Every structure is written in structure tokens, then in C-alpha cells.
Amino acid sequence: MSVIAPKFRLGYFLKSLTDNIFWIIVLLTLVGIPAIMIVLFFIDLPVLDGTLLTPFLAFTMMFHPELAVPVVKSLLYSDFFRIAAFPGFGFAALLAAGTIFAERKLLAKLQLRVGPFYCGKFEGILQLMADGLKLISKEIIIPAKADKPIFWTAPILFVATAAAFVSLIPVAPGWVVADLDVGLLAVFAIIGFFPIITILSAWSANSKFPFIGGIRALHQMVSFEIPLILSLLGVVILTGTLNLSEIVESQSNYWFIVFLPIGAIVFFISVLAELERIPFDLPEAESEIVAGWLTEFSGMIYGLVQLGSYLKLYAFAALFVVLFLGGWQGPMIVPPFPAEIITHGIEAGPITVQVPGLPITTQEMLNGTLWFTLKTVAVIFFILIPRGVFPRIRIDMLLSIGWNKLIALAFINIFIALGLLYAGVLGPGGLL
Amino acid sequence: MVDAAFLALSVITIGSAIAALELRSMIYGSMALMGTLGGIAGFFLLLDSPFIAMFQIAVYVGSIAVLILFTVMLVKRELIFKKIEDPRRKFAGIGLMLILMMGLGSIIIDSGLRTIQTNEPAVDFRDIGEDFLTYYWPALILMALILAGAVTGALVLARREDVEDEQRAN
Numbered sequence: 001m002s003v004i005a006p007k008f009r010l011g012y013f014l015k016s017l018t019d020n021i022f023w024i025i026v027l028l029t030l031v032g033i034p035a036i037m038i039v040l041f042f043i044d045l046p047v048l049d050g051t052l053l054t055p056f057l058a059f060t061m062m063f064h065p066e067l068a069v070p071v072v073k074s075l076l077y078s079d080f081f082r083i084a085a086f087p088g089f090g091f092a093a094l095l096a097a098g099t100i101f102a103e104r105k106l107l108a109k110l111q112l113r114v115g116p117f118y119c120g121k122f123e124g125i126l127q128l129m130a131d132g133l134k135l136i137s138k139e140i141i142i143p144a145k146a147d148k149p150i151f152w153t154a155p156i157l158f159v160a161t162a163a164a165f166v167s168l169i170p171v172a173p174g175w176v177v178a179d180l181d182v183g184l185l186a187v188f189a190i191i192g193f194f195p196i197i198t199i200l201s202a203w204s205a206n207s208k209f210p211f212i213g214g215i216r217a218l219h220q221m222v223s224f225e226i227p228l229i230l231s232l233l234g235v236v237i238l239t240g241t242l243n244l245s246e247i248v249e250s251q252s253n254y255w256f257i258v259f260l261p262i263g264a265i266v267f268f269i270s271v272l273a274e275l276e277r278i279p280f281d282l283p284e285a286e287s288e289i290v291a292g293w294l295t296e297f298s299g300m301i302y303g304l305v306q307l308g309s310y311l312k313l314y315a316f317a318a319l320f321v322v323l324f325l326g327g328w329q330g331p332m333i334v335p336p337f338p339a340e341i342i343t344h345g346i347e348a349g350p351i352t353v354q355v356p357g358l359p360i361t362t363q364e365m366l367n368g369t370l371w372f373t374l375k376t377v378a379v380i381f382f383i384l385i386p387r388g389v390f391p392r393i394r395i396d397m398l399l400s401i402g403w404n405k406l407i408a409l410a411f412i413n414i415f416i417a418l419g420l421l422y423a424g425v426l427g428p429g430g431l432l
Numbered sequence: 433m434v435d436a437a438f439l440a441l442s443v444i445t446i447g448s449a450i451a452a453l454e455l456r457s458m459i460y461g462s463m464a465l466m467g468t469l470g471g472i473a474g475f476f477l478l479l480d481s482p483f484i485a486m487f488q489i490a491v492y493v494g495s496i497a498v499l500i501l502f503t504v505m506l507v508k509r510e511l512i513f514k515k516i517e518d519p520r521r522k523f524a525g526i527g528l529m530l531i532l533m534m535g536l537g538s539i540i541i542d543s544g545l546r547t548i549q550t551n552e553p554a555v556d557f558r559d560i561g562e563d564f565l566t567y568y569w570p571a572l573i574l575m576a577l578i579l580a581g582a583v584t585g586a587l588v589l590a591r592r593e594d595v596e597d598e599q600r601a602n
Contacts, residue, residue, distance in 0.1 A: 147459075182557070185486035192494020196466070199501055203459065215505075222498060 046074040066355045073360050087171040089163050095376065096310035101128050103384050110388035135303035143296050147204035154201030155297065155304040161193045162311035169318040170245045172328050172368030183244040184236060187319065188229055191274065194312070195221040198283070198293055205296035213292025216395060217283035220273055223402040228270035230410035231263045234417035235323050238426050248327030257324040259420060263413035264324045266406050268382075271316045273402065275309070277383060279390040280398055317379040318372070325375050328368030336363050438478060445471030458504045466497045480554035 045053040053071065061068040075081055082088055101116070105123070108115025116124030142151060167177035168186055180186050195218050202214020236242060238259070239250045257264045273280040284292035297305055321327055337359035345354040393401075420426045448467030455461040469492040476485035564572050 150459075180482065182482050182486050185483065185490065189486045189489035189494065192490050192498075195498055196494070196501065199498070199505070200459075200463070203505060218498065218502060222495075225494075 046071070066353050069355055069358060069360065076360060082175075082177050083167065087169065087175045088167055088177045091171070092163075092166040092169075092311050092314045093307065095314050095373075095380075096307065097128055099310055099313060099380055099384070100306075101125070102381075103387070106381075106384055107388050132303065135300055138299040140299040140301055141296075143205055143207055145206045146296070147206065150200050150204035151296075152301075154197050154204065155301045155308070158194075158197050158201070158308040159304050159311070161190060161197060162308040162315065165190045165315040166311055166318075168244060169315060170248060170322060170327065171318075171372050172365045173245075173249075175365060175369070176245060179245055180243065182242045184232060184242045184247075187244075188225075191225060191228070194274070202293040205293075207296050209289045209291070209295040210293045212289050213283045213285075213295070216285075217276065217293055219395065220276070220280060220282060220398060220402075223399055224270045224273040224406070227266050227402060227406035227410045228274065230407060231266040231270065231413055232323060233410075234260045234263045234413045237414065237417045237421055244322050248322055248329065251326040252329055255324060255326040255329075259426060260324070260413055260417060262409050262416065264320070266409050266413060267320060267324070269401075269406060271320065272383065272386065273398070275313055275316060275383070277313075278387040279393050281392060282395050282398065285392060313380065313383060314376070317376050317383060320379050321372060321375040325379070327375075328372045330367065330371030330374075332363070332367050334363055334367040334370060437474075441471050441474040441478065444468075445475070459501070462497060462500045462504055465500065466493050469493050469497065481557075483557035483560070 040055070047053070051057065057067075061071070076086075084090055104127070105115045107113075116127035118124060119130045120126030142148060165187065168180065168183050168190070170176035170179070178186075198217045198221070199214045202210040202217070205211070235247060235256050238256065239247050241247060241250075276283050282292075284294060286292075289295070294302060294305060341355070342358050345352045445468050448464040448471065451464035452461050452468060455464060470489065473485045473488035473493070476482070476488055
């Protein structure tokens with residue numbers, strides 16, 4: 001008799017198995033298939049190579065998987081995929097999750113620790129999944145005197161705002177969720193929501209530490225928004241557009257960090273302050289005010305706020321890449337898709353398989369995504385490193401940096417950009 | 433589609449404006465004010481002027497509303513909740529609003545608004561900028577001077593050397 005299940009009997013086990021199978025079949029026939037039929041009635045199925053995708057064609061694809069390539073392709077170019085997966089939320093969340101793990105390992109190495117080590121076979125690679133499971137399964141505790149509606153909605157709004165910010169970032173030529181004519185202004189508008197959400201959630205917890213943290217966050221974000229916006233005006237002056245894709249395309253020969261290094265530095269420091277990262281992590285100062293405005297959050301509410309803040313980190317790093325490091329521009333290193341596969345099909349011994357709909361994506365898109373991801377990861381790395389190096393600074397020093405030094409530097413940057421424009425070096429009709 | 437969006441935006445804007453006036457809680461009131469200002473940004477989006485809509489959000493929702501929230505949170509509660517209930521004031525306010533709306537409405541209807549073609553392409557924000565720098569430059573410079581004067585005055589008023597010196601000494 002085993003120790004784990006002392007009352008185990010094979011008959012009961014088989015009975016439970018057949019019971020489960022019975023109920024699955026009953027529910028599938030009574031609920032599942034009618035539900036599928038009702039849903040299919042309302043879905044616009046894609047037209048592939050002139051034929052409508054019917055359920056019969058879908059069943060055929062189960063036996064000829066190569067026929068499914070056009071379906072995958074049409075899914076890839078649909079709006080839903082853009083919003084949910086590739087240039088939008090999924091891609092950003094993946095990079096954000098990688099950032100969390102890399103940050104923990106990196107800080108541990110900098111401080112001569114081991115870091116996450118035991119989850120997963122290799123270097124604690126599954127630590128993030130374990131943390132996520134822990135956060136999901138924990139109870140959400142709401143303080144008794146909290147303002148419940150705001151307390152519940154603030155983390156969701158935080159993630160939603162961060163996702164809206166992510167949706168404006170162009171990842172590869174044509175691969176952007178919202179290609180606005182006023183993209184940079186939309187970025188400024190969205191950044192303005194973060195202090196409101198922070199202060200509301202801090203106030204709604206009705207507790208001392210969150211409120212102090214929230215007031216600090218408000219001070220910090222509002223005062224660093226001004227140098228952040230001013231430092232980007234140089235780029236706008238040189239390109240003459242607010243569209244982020246056009247800003248990237250105008251950097252095909254040179255990156256703006258070459259001509260506007262002061263603007264890049266001011267933007268980077270402002271980003272550190274907007275993200276509440278060390279040395280500007282006063283709103284979350286864990287040695288002074290517990291966890292700042294996050295103190296009363298628990299369970300998945302805390303997880304949502306963390307997800308939102310790392311999405312925000314990705315978005316700011318991507319914005320830095322788009323504005324100063326040339327976005328997706330880079331030498332073409334992805335090999336072209338082999339032409340004989342398109343014309344002759346894939347030959348495997350005696351069998352030749354004709355695959356319609358290839359190539360799925362263009363070479364430019366793959367190359368652009370590769371360069372964009374590499375640059376973004378590098379910028380994220382530079383955002384992470386100060387956490388292992390610098391101490392936290394005082395709030396009056398922070399405010400004096402923001403108001404006295406960074407704004408002055410941002411104006412110097414604007415005058416450099418204007419000088420370059422009027423000297424005819426850069427800008428519309430310039431030399432370069 | 434546009435009609436439905438227009439109706440929804442109208443309900444949001446007017447409803448949250450009434451809520452901003454009538455709600456007892458100042459925090460919820462300022463949030464309702466944010467809803468009103470955001471609804472106006474939505475109207476600008478419907479009118480094909482995303483430039484002004486984004487500035488509406490960035491300036492009014494992102495800055496003015498934050499300012500109001502900040503003030504509400506830092507003022508003592510007793511000061512906020514001291515109310516002067518007077519029905520005559522309410523009716524006078526409603527009457528004043530009706531007179532204002534009628535006056536503004538008659539002015540707008542008498543203006544050239546009714547002859548505007550709705551199917552014309554939207555005005556590019558670059559044209560607006562060009563107009564500001566060429567034809568309307570005196571107005572632009574006047575606005576810039578007024579704003580600079582306001583900022584300088586605010587800095588002068590906010591500068592309290594006694595407090596600063598005391599903190600430095602400690």
C-alpha cells in the first residue's frame with residue numbers, strides 16, 4: 001500500500017476515470033457543440049486563395065497541416081493578433097517577464113549572491129512561473145477602511161494605461177498597433193495618466209505609507225514629465241513629424257543620439273524617475289515607508305501593478321530606441337526566404353510538399369524586429385544597472401535635479417536642434 | 433457609429449459634469465471632472481482633430497485634474513465639507529447657466545457655422561502651426577509673454593527664503 005494514497009483501489013480509480021469521460025461527452029454534446037455552432041454563426045471566417053474557410057476545410061487541414069499556413073498568415077495580419085500578441089500586449093509582456101527574471105539574476109550577480117536558483121533545472125529559470133502562481137493563489141486583502149471601488153480599479157487601470165502606451169510603439173516597418181499621426185503627443189497624454197492612478201490608489205488604501213508614497217510619486221512624476229517632454233522636442237524639430245514610425249524612418253542614415261546626446265541623457269534620467277527606479281525610487285522606498293504606494297496591495301492586485309510597471313519599463317525603453325537609437329533600423333542580417341521553397345515546394349526524399357502562402361512574414365519585418373528587440377534589451381539593461389550601483393537620493397535633491405538642471409539641459413538640447421536645423425545640417429532639406 | 437459614439441460621449445460628459453457638481457465626496461467629484469474633460473477630448477476626436485484631443489487629455493486630464501486632486505487631498509477635511517445649502521443659489525445658478533447657454537447658442541447659430549461643409553478634409557495640425565507663426569504671430573507672442581509672466585510671478589510668490597534657510601540650517 002502506498003503512502004501517498006492509502007485507500008487506493010484500482011476499481012475506484014477506473015470508475016472515476018469513466019465518470020469523468022462520461023460527463024465530458026455529455027457536456028460536449030449538450031453544451032459545447034451548440035456553443036461552437038452559435039459562435040461560428042457570428043464569426044467572419046477569412047477568405048483564403050479565393051475560397052472561404054469552412055469547417056470542412058478546417059477538418060481537411062488537420063490531415064494536411066501545410067494547408068493551414070494561409071490561416072496562420074491571415075491570423076498574423078489580423079487586428080486581434082496585433083493588439084494581443086505581436087507588437088502589442090503579448091510581446092511586451094514577454095519582454096517584461098524576461099526583464100523581471102534578468103533583473104533578479106543581474107542584481108544577485110552584482111551583489112555576489114546567487115539569486116533565484118532552485119525553481120527549474122537551470123539557474124532558477126522557472127522562478128517567475130512560481131511567483132506568478134503564488135500571486136494568483138494568494139488572498140486579496142482589502143483594508144477595512146479603504147475606498148473599495150478605487151482600490152479595485154486602480155491596478156487594472158494601471159495595466160490598461162501601460163498597455164495603451166505599449167500599443168503606440170512601432171516594432172517593425174508597418175508593425176504597430178496604433179499608427180497615429182500624433183503618436184508622440186499620444187505618448188505624452190498617456191504618461192499623464194500614471195500620476196493620477198498612483199495618487200488615487202494611494203489615497204484609496206486609507207493608510208499612511210501608501211499615502212506618503214503616493215504624494216512622493218505625484219511630486220516626482222509631475223516634475224519629471226516636463227524635462228521628459230522638453231527633451232523630445234529636439235527630435236520633433238529635426239524630423240518635423242509626431243508620427244513615431246516616420247521618426248524611425250528618418251533615422252535611416254544616422255541615429256539622433258549622435259546629434260542630440262544631451263536630449264538622450266535628459267530623457268534617460270527622466271525615464272528613470274518616471275519609472276520610480278533607483279536612484280529615484282522614493283515612492284517605493286522599502287527602507288523608509290515599507291513599500292510606498294504598493295504597501296496595501298496583495299495577491300494578484302500587486303501582481304497587476306508589477307506587470308503594469310514592467311510594461312511601462314519596456315515601453316519607455318522602446319520609446320528611447322524609437323526616438324534616439326533608430327528603432328528597427330540596422331544592417332540586414334536575416335537571410336532572405338529561400339525562393340525554391342516558394343516555387344518548387346519542400347522536397348523531402350521522394351515527397352514534394354507544395355506549401356501555399358509562404359513566406360509568412362517579410363525579411364524586413366524579421367530583421368527590424370530583431371534589431372528593435374536587441375536595442376530595447378540593451379536599453380532595459382542600462383535602466384536595470386543603476387539599481388545595483390546607486391543609493392537612493394533625497395526628495396529635495398530629486399526635485400532640484402528635475403527643475404533646475406534637467407529642464408535647463410533640455411532647453412540647451414532644443415537650441416542645439418534648432419541650430420542644426422537652421423544651419424541646414426539636418427531636418428527637412430538638410431545636408432544629411 | 434458616429435452617432436452612437438456622439439451620444440455616449442454626450443452622456444459621459446454631461447453626466448459626469450453633473451456628478452462633479454453634486455457628489456458629496458470631493459475625490460469622486462474631481463474624478464467626475466476628469467470624465468468631463470476626457471469626454472470633451474472625445475468630442476475633439478470625433479471632429480477629426482486628434483492634435484487638440486491629445487492636448488486636451490495631456491493638459492486638462494493629466495495636469496489640471498492632478499492639480500485639483502492634489503489640492504483636495506492636502507486641504508483639511510472640515511474645510512472641504514463645510515457646506516452652505518441655499519436653494520435660491522441653486523436656482524440662480526441654473527438660471528444663469530440657461531442664460532449663458534442661450535446667449536452662446538444664439539451667437540454660434542448666427543455665425544458661419546451652419547454653412548460649413550462637413551465632408552471637407554480635416555485641417556492638418558501643421559497648418560495650424562504655420563498660421564500661428566505667420567498670421568497670428570502677435571497673439572502667439574502675447575500669449576507666451578503672459579504665460580512667462582505668470583510662471584515668473586508664481587516662482588516669486590512660491591519662493592520662501594525663511595523656510596528654506598531654516599531647513600538648510602538643520
